Amino acid sequence: LGTAAGTTGLAIARIDRVKAALDAxxxxxxxxxxxxxxxxxxxxxxxxxxxxxxxEA
Structure with a gap:
């Protein structure tokens, strides 16, 4: 996680790995x-x- 303000944050994430996790x-x-x-x-x-x-991710 890069930056956070309260319950909102900004991060860089590999969308292929995010998608693989969601699919699983x-x-x-x-x-x-x-x-x-x-x-x-x-x-x-x-x-x-x-x-x-x-x-694949």
Whole structure:
């Protein structure tokens, strides 16, 4: 996690690994806290549409 203000934070995350974790039903963690991730509306990319396995990420 890069920056935090209250309950909102800014981080750099590999979207292929995030997608693989989501596809596997694993929570995304920052230390011992489960977090939710969102790609900003202004971004020109999205999460991959096809399922991604851990070995591919």
């Amino acid at each position: 039903g694993q929570p995304i963690m920052a230390d011992d806290v489960t977090v939710s991730l969102a790609i900003p509306a202004w971004a020109k990319f999205t999460f991959p549409q096809q399922p991604v396995g851990a070995e």
